[in-house]
Structure formats: C-alpha cells, structure tokens
Amino acid sequence: MQSEAKQGVACPYLIKDRAPGGAWHATLPTLLGALLALLLASGAVLAVYYNPRDAYGAVQMINREVNGGWLVLGYHNTGASLAFLALYAQLFRLLLTRGYRGPARFAWMLWVKLLAVLLLSGWLGFVLQGGAGGALSLTHASDAALTLPGFPGAVALWIFGGPSGPGTLARLLVFHVLLAACPVWVICWARCAARRARPAPEGRAVAFWPVYASQYFAALAALALFFTLLLAFAPHWGQSAQAMLPGDVLPMVISYPWYLQPVAHLAGLIPGDGGAILVVILAAATLYALPWLDRSNGAPPGRLYRGLTLLLGLDVLALGWASAPVLQIIFGIWFFIHFLVLTPLVTAAEAK
Amino acid sequence: MAEPTADALAAHGTETRRDFLRLLAVAGGAIGVGAIAWPLIEALNPDAAGLEAARPVVLVSDIAENATKTVQWGGQTILIRRLTDQQLAAAQIVPMSALVDPQEVSERVAPDDGHIVVVIGMNTGAPCALQGSAPGDPRGDYGGWVSPCDGSEYDALGRVRAGPAPRNLAIPRFRFIDKHQLQLG
Numbered sequence: 331m332q333s334e335a336k337q338g339v340a341c342p343y344l345i346k347d348r349a350p351g352g353a354w355h356a357t358l359p360t361l362l363g364a365l366l367a368l369l370l371a372s373g374a375v376l377a378v379y380y381n382p383r384d385a386y387g388a389v390q391m392i393n394r395e396v397n398g399g400w401l402v403l404g405y406h407n408t409g410a411s412l413a414f415l416a417l418y419a420q421l422f423r424l425l426l427t428r429g430y431r432g433p434a435r436f437a438w439m440l441w442v443k444l445l446a447v448l449l450l451s452g453w454l455g456f457v458l459q460g461g462a463g464g465a466l467s468l469t470h471a472s473d474a475a476l477t478l479p480g481f482p483g484a485v486a487l488w489i490f491g492g493p494s495g496p497g498t499l500a501r502l503l504v505f506h507v508l509l510a511a512c513p514v515w516v517i518c519w520a521r522c523a524a525r526r527a528r529p530a531p532e533g534r535a536v537a538f539w540p541v542y543a544s545q546y547f548a549a550l551a552a553l554a555l556f557f558t559l560l561l562a563f564a565p566h567w568g569q570s571a572q573a574m575l576p577g578d579v580l581p582m583v584i585s586y587p588w589y590l591q592p593v594a595h596l597a598g599l600i601p602g603d604g605g606a607i608l609v610v611i612l613a614a615a616t617l618y619a620l621p622w623l624d625r626s627n628g629a630p631p632g633r634l635y636r637g638l639t640l641l642l643g644l645d646v647l648a649l650g651w652a653s654a655p656v657l658q659i660i661f662g663i664w665f666f667i668h669f670l671v672l673t674p675l676v677t678a679a680e681a682k
Numbered sequence: 683m684a685e686p687t688a689d690a691l692a693a694h695g696t697e698t699r700r701d702f703l704r705l706l707a708v709a710g711g712a713i714g715v716g717a718i719a720w721p722l723i724e725a726l727n728p729d730a731a732g733l734e735a736a737r738p739v740v741l742v743s744d745i746a747e748n749a750t751k752t753v754q755w756g757g758q759t760i761l762i763r764r765l766t767d768q769q770l771a772a773a774q775i776v777p778m779s780a781l782v783d784p785q786e787v788s789e790r791v792a793p794d795d796g797h798i799v800v801v802i803g804m805n806t807g808a809p810c811a812l813q814g815s816a817p818g819d820p821r822g823d824y825g826g827w828v829s830p831c832d833g834s835e836y837d838a839l840g841r842v843r844a845g846p847a848p849r850n851l852a853i854p855r856f857r858f859i860d861k862h863q864l865q866l867g
Binding site for chain 1: 703707710711714718719721722724725726727729731
C-alpha cells in the first residue's frame with residue numbers, strides 16, 4: 331500500500347536504473363513514447379491549419395496547399411497507427427509474461443488508462459477528419475450519449491454541447507488536444523512505476539551507456555525504417571476509406587481505422603447505442619481488474635496460460651477483422667470469457 | 683622509454699572504438715531527428731498562394747501615359763500612374779515654397795522608372811477615397827487627384843497642393859522586378 335502511495339512522487343531512477351533486461355520488446359514503451367512525441371509535434375502543426383467548421387475542406391487544404399502538408403498528415407496518420415501497434419504489443423507482452431501482478435500492478439493499471447485515453451483520442455482524431463465515417467460515428471455517439479440518464483447524460487451534454495452540429499468538432503478538437511497531452515504524463519508515470527517494481531539487480535549492475543543505449547538506438551532506427559516504409563508505400567494502410575469521403579455521404583456501415591475496429595465490434599455485443607457504451611466500459615474495467623482476476627499467487631505462467639493468451643491475441647485480431655455480426659458476437663464473448671472465467675481458473679490451477 | 687603494455691593498447695583501442703560509436707550514434711540521431719523535424723518546420727512557412735496574396739506583382743508596362751491603374755492590396759487602394767514628359771517638366775518648376783508638404787520630384791517617382799508614380803489612394807485629411815483615377819473623373823486644378831470629402835487637391839505626383847490635407851499621399855513599399863512589373867510589399 332505504502333509503495334503504491336509513493337508512486338506518485340517524481341521518479342529518482344531516471345538514469346541509474348534503466349536496464350531493460352536485454353529483450354527487444356523491453357524497448358516498446360520507449361518506441362511508444364517516441365511515437366507520441368511525433369504525434370504531438372505533427373498535431374501541433376496540423377492544428378495551425380485545421381478548421382473545425384470545415385473539417386473535410388481543411389484536411390484537403392492541408393494535403394494540397396500547405397508546404398509538405400501531405401507529409402505532416404502522413405506523420406500523424408501513420409504515427410497513430412504505429413502508436414496503437416506499440417501499445418497493443420506492450421499490453422500483449424504484459425499479458426504473456428504476467429507483467430501485471432504484484433508490484434507491477436500499478437504500472438499495469440496505468441497502461442490500461444493509457445489504452446483508454448489513446449482509444450478516445452484516436453476516435454476523436456477519426457471524427458475530426460470530417461470524413462463520412464467519422465461524421466456518422468459522431469452522430470451515433472452524440473445521440474447515444476445524450477439519451478443517457480442522470481449525471482452521465484449531463485456530462486455528455488457538456489462534452490458534445492447538444493446534438494452534433496457545426497460547432498461540435500470545435501469542442502472535440504479541444505478534447506483531442508487535451509487528451510493528447512495526457513499520454514505523455516501517463517507513460518512517464520508507468521515507466522517509473524515499472525522501474526520501481528523491478529527487483530534491485532544482484533551483483534554488479536551493467537552501465538546504461540553504451541550497452542543498453544545502443545539497444546534503444548537500434549530499436550528507434552528499426553522503428554524509423556518501418557515507419558518510412560509504411561509512409562512511403564502504404565500511407566493509407568489500416569485507415570478508414572470513409573475518412574476520404576466528404577461528410578455528407580451517408581455510409582451503410584461505419585469502417586473505422588484498424589486500431590478502433592476491435593473496440594467498435596466489441597461494442598456491438600449489447601444492441602443499442604447505450605449498450606455499446608456499457609460494453610466498452612465493462613471491457614476497460616475487466617482489463618483494469620486483471621491483477622485481481624489472476625489467482626496465480628506469484629507462480630510463473632504455465633503452458634496453458636500462455637496458449638490461452640496467444641488465443642486471446644488472435645481473438646482480438648479476428649474481432650477487428652470479422653464483418654459478420656455473428657462472428658463479432660462470438661469473438662467478443664470470448665474476450666470476456668478469457669478474462670472473467672478462464673484466467674481465474676487456469677491461473678489458480680497452475681499455481682498448485 | 684618503456685613500451686606500452688598490451689593492456690594499455692587494448693584499452694586505448696576500446697576507448698577509440700567507443701568514442702567513434704558514440705560519435706556515430708549522436709550524429710545518426712541528430713540527422714534522424716533533423717530529418718523528421720524538417721517537414722514540420724517547413725509546413726509552418728507560408729505557402730506560395732499566401733505569399734502571392736501578401737506581395738502581389740503588378741504589370742505596369744500596359745499603363746498608358748497619363749492613365750492610372752488601381753490595385754487593391756492589404757485593404758488599401760494602390761494607385762499607379764504613368765506621367766507624361768510635360769507633367770514631369772511642369773512639376774519640376776513648382777517652387778518648394780508653394781507646397782504644403784515639400785518633396786522633390788525625385789522623391790515622388792519610382793526609383794527605377796522616372797515616369798511611374800505609386801501612391802496609396804487615401805486622402806491624408808478626412809479619410810476618404812480619391813477621385814481622379816478613372817478616365818472621366820475630375821482631377822482638380824493640379825491634374826492629380828481630388829478628395830470629394832474635404833476638397834483637398836493633389837498634383838500628378840501625389841503632392842498635396844490645396845485643401846485641408848496636411849501631407850502628400852503615402853507611397854507604399856514596392857520594387858521593380860523588371861522594367862515591366864513591380865511587386866508590392
């Protein structure tokens with residue numbers, strides 16, 4: 331309890347104890363941090379030219395008339411894609427290695443918060459493009475939020491400022507910017523929490539420079555290469571094609587960017603707009619409660635648990651991929667079964 | 683002089699290699715960050731259309747003698763007039779003592795073309811647009827511009843000659859790109 335209370339203070343181990351343990355995937359938080367910095371920088375440039383009253387036209391203008399505007403938009407689009415890739419990979423890594431237990435519990439809860447913040451920010455970014463999909467998604471969301479009873483409805487009214495209209499995007503732009511600043515803070519906090527949770531190294535510690543620094547450098551270089559390839563050869567990979575259509579076109583089904591697709595399909599588990607909000611909140615709460623759902627008591631992850639976690643990863647991918655409602659329901663239910671039923675049972679069995 | 687030991691040599695080699703790696707890493711990182719930042723900085727520069735609107739280019743070679751071209755720039759009306767030789771000669775003999783705001787002819791005409799006068803078409807007395815640019819407009823006793831609001835009169839060089847206006851017409855920033863066109867701003 332005491333150690334958890336102390337997580338809030340500034341982390342004194344920023345330089346001294348940064349040994350990532352040698353695995354390549356230990357650099358994922360750093361890569362995510364670099365991508366978020368790029369998103370902030372390119373977002374600041376885009377905000378100069380963006381116009382919420384004519385969002386679609388503003389994006390077209392940035393693409394065609396701003397010096398290198400297409401490249402700045404590409405930074406922001408591809409950067410968002412890869413940031414979600416890094417975050418999903420990091421969460422999967424923590425699930426696979428049970429990096430959410432014991433002292434690392436606090437860091438895990440921060441990662442889940444970061445997921446929530448980035449998902450919300452990503453959805454706002456999708457809406458702010460002013461494309462057909464975003465406009466319809468915003469209409470659905472504001473309609474659903476405004477029918478909420480009581481206090482949640484009042485908050486929704488405050489956020490959206492009534493049913494979606496010409497002024498709505500101006501509000502959402504502010505929330506997008508405010509939310510964008512949060513991850514930087516959360517990611518630093520999560521790194522500090524993870525570092526504090528790590529046991530003190532026995533014997534002689536390895537100096538950070540140059541052994542581990544070179545590892546981070548190689549990881550950043552690999553990211554830059556991958557980023558460049560994606561930006562050059564597949565700039566619209568995983569993006570919603572409906573974002574390219576003007577907002578007055580009404581699509582039959584909304585297609586989201588790939589990183590929002592699993593959440594959008596999970597939300598369809600309970601019919602109705604209010605049900606969708608409920609499912610998303612339940613899913614976030616389930617992830618948040620994972621340290622308590624795990625009954626392993628400190629035992630290392632067994633073969634069955636690792637197999638099930640891999641299956642969960644495939645399940646989330648399939649959830650995003652599936653277009654048939656039946657499949658979406660099956661994959662969505664499996665998500666909850668994994669965490670609420672299988673995780674307690676399997677971890678308890680493996681602890682014996 | 684003692685020979686350096688093998689250990690010292692090895693340590694020396696490691697140091698050099700490490701220094702080189704550090705140099706390589708820092709240089710590579712700096713180039714990478716610079717390459718990423720460059721488009722972001724470049725995007726904040728004004729685009730060609732914005733610059734074009736901010737500093738318009740005006741063709742002056744098609745202005746006939748004694749005719750005026752009117753250009754809107756930055757919310758102001760810019761008047762460009764090509765003077766005849768007689769107008770210039772008449773302006774030369776006006777004594778400075780006869781002027782409200784004394785200025786030589788050379789201070790009023792364009793530096794690169796002695797027949798072109800560029801002024802801002804705003805009366806310096808009561809704020810008012812001037813008459814005298816369109817072919818049928820009254821030009822007053824001095825062959826320049828008149829203010830319909832307070833009756834001030836200007837000569838063809840834009841110098842105030844009569845009326846309550848206290849100063850000559852303002853001259854905007856401009857330069858000749860070549861002998862046919864000038865650029866405002």
